[in-house]
Amino acid sequence: MTLWAALAISLAAFVYSAGALYGIHRDNELIKQLTSGKDVAVNKIISGEPELRLARAFYFKQKHRYDEALSTLSLIMDKGDQKFQAKARYNLGNLYLEQAVQQVKAMNMNEALPLAGLAKQAYRQALALDSGNWDAKYNFEVAMRLLPEMDRVDMPDDEPNNQKSQLWTTVPGFPRGLP
């Protein structure tokens, strides 16, 4: 009798894991579809894994639909493991940075400043979670150049004329070379 029960349980486990495997396969197909630039109905990802939402935000960002990407990303900020959270924050940083760069290009400094600040915050969090993320390091530096930190670190042996340049450190933009 116990053997029959064990058989029933293991068959149930088999059916369950077959279902789980099928679900993962279906989700992966959706992720592939989204990353290749094709939209997926929202009801398919509502109950799914956070990776699906990350994929959807990735898709929105590719299509420059920033507001939708932002609202999708904000839903998964505290989901998943550390690696996943770092990735979500890195993509969030990219989302802000891309908009900040566009605003700088259009000379809308008032719009660009807070966006660059948010991007820096997101990259900082991403790097705190995963210090080996080189892309986050690089883009963090892009954001830092766009909006340098207020308080420069002055070493005793720094040139004294640093005082002068400090006036300009908070003006966003990239150095374009010598005049």
Added chain:
Amino acid sequence: MRLALILVLSLLGCSGSIDEPVGATGRSPLLVKTPRPFGYVIGDEIPQRIIIETRSGISLQTGSLPAKGQISRWLNLNQVTVKQTGRRYQIDLLYQVFYAPLEVKPLTLPGFTVQLSQGEKSISQNVPAWTFTLSPLRELVVRQTEQGEYMRPDSPPSLLANTQALYGLVASLTVAALIAAYLGYLYGCFPNMLRRTLFKRALRKLAGLSKADMEQALTIVHHALNSLNGQPLFSNQLSEFYRRNPQYLQVSSQLDCFFNYSNRYFFSDGMIAVAQDLQQLRDLCEQCRKIERGSQ
């Protein structure tokens, strides 16, 4: 360092119990270990290990260590671990830099003072500041792309891992197959287990017979017993049969009855089979079936 030691000594000079340097071995009681002082970039983690040798009775005031969290705008302390082995304290600090230099830039991890105490007295040990250089990742005049500044692209979502579900699938299938095989073996479903299905097959044949077919029924049971024995089994060989198949001892009385009945049926005249006899034959077969299956 020497100054600190002199300070410690002068602080402790009045006490009779602490009248020698903190380090009992005579060398410097405090050792700071840091990795290379160059080649760091933004976001890198820098470990710092501080080893303090104390005398017995002296304990570290963990409250005097720098607190975890943001130290300055560009420096974070991510982790503080204190490990005590005997009189040796090992303090591991993990800093992370968030500074974007335009050129290779010297920066300093701030120094701090560690408090050690013995009873109500306290001793201070200075951990010196440590200077390292941080390098930029981007060129000064950055390249441009169609979208503007060059930046690294988004990290695409990784596909969900299916290894766990796959393992679950394989494991449950294996377990189910093993149990099914064992159950099949117990119920005699395998052709190579024919020896263990003798009475099963006999029962199946008996099921279709009536009391008029008594001769056939007896032959079937005889045949099953003969197959089990490996040779024709007669009532005088029963003791030898039991010796080889001791599990059938429990039906010995029924087997005796069977052989008697069979003798009478085949060798006496005027024997009339009744339905009860056939039923007894079936019961015997049922018992033997349970024995061969191993469930009795």
